[in-house]
Amino acid sequence: MVATLTTARAGATPVQSAEDMGLLPAQMMVASVENPAPLAPLAQTGWGAWEGVPGAVLATSAPSVTTWSRDRLEVFVRGDGGNLLWQTFAGGNWSGWRNLGGGLASAPACAAWGSNRMSCFAIRQGSGAVWHMWWNGERWSEWQNLGGVATSAPAAVSWGPGLVSVFVRGTDSKMYQSWYNGQRWIGWISHEGILTSAPACTSAGDNRIDCFVRGSDNRLYRRVWDGKQWAIWEELGGGITSAPTAASWGPNRISVFARGDNGNMLHRYWDGSRWIGWEDLGGNIASSPACVSWGANRLDCFARTVDPVFNTDQGLIRRFWRG
16 A cells, blocks of 8 residues: 555544534534435435536635535635635525635635534635634624644534534645534644545534545545544545545435546445445546535535536536435
């Protein structure tokens, strides 16, 4: 194995309970596990065709997508000039892009941690630190500096009520983690291993985190927090050319995506007992994909494209799977 991802345990562990981010009380909705209905095998159900995302936008980063309700998507991307752009899909309609400013130097990473509650993270221009802003149901906060020195875009995940973790690659190419425990930010802690991409993390249940990275051999690796400790890195194969993305679409169900060496979006998934894949989902994408699930047996994926068939110049495209 060429990659040097090695066994490690973080020196500190996330706390296991919290209320909220000091704003308004909110009941946590983990959209990926909110409906424990019987799950169909992913490969036996259907993907829709790629389609353009409405609204003219010059995307200059990979997108980020999160959800806090059924049939709702919150999509973010860095636009021309480095500003954070935000668009909502709800009830079958798109809101149109809104400019949140910010002067970003990286792709954003956003996660919902409660009903109508979200956090976004990014590296800002002129600073290698990780910055954070949050939505309290009515308005966005100012940017907050969380420190650190990152060499990748961040990854964000909520793993319990009011709890948020953010991960980045550091200057030593290791993965670093900080988290909000309901009262304050903790971190940073180091995870051993050499990353050649931004990390991607998801939660398939309360107090569980699955993180994915590209190793120095361009293969996919996974590390799991089980509520007590971090497991060793596990190799999942593949020959990927982008950072991965991950989404949970039901209890103990995870899909992971990345751009392959042919430019298409590749996908494999954990069916509860073993890994299935890879499969080629096409798309001719120009960025890392971003995927989320707003309910059992549902996935929505987004990516930047330069394919003229979508009549968009570096805009976003979307493909969804329905079980």
